[in-house]
Amino acid sequence: MSNQEKKLPEKNVRAGYKIGFIVQLIMTFITTIFIIVAFFQRDFFTFLEFLLGLDMFVLAFNNFKYYKRDWFTFVYIAAGAAMILVSILKWCDIL
DSSP: OOHHHHHHHHHHHHHHHHHHHHHHHHHHHHHHHHHHHHHHOGGGHHHHHHHHHHHHHHHHHHIIIIIOOHHHHHHHHHHHHHHHHHHHHHHTTOO
């Protein structure tokens, strides 16, 4: 196997890293914007909780896939699921 054949999979892995981190960066940026908006408009707070829950799932994916911190992945998944559940219950006027 030549050196070029060995380098091709590494480039694909690095592209995968970039995609995961770009999604995390975009989600964090959008969440930050909604934090500022929710500070002035309380109606956006429920949507902010939903976005934070989605952001937690992206963090869990990156933790599992790239950082290899499996035990903390479950914390992110549990926190994200709880935030999404609470935001859905607030949308439905149950809470």
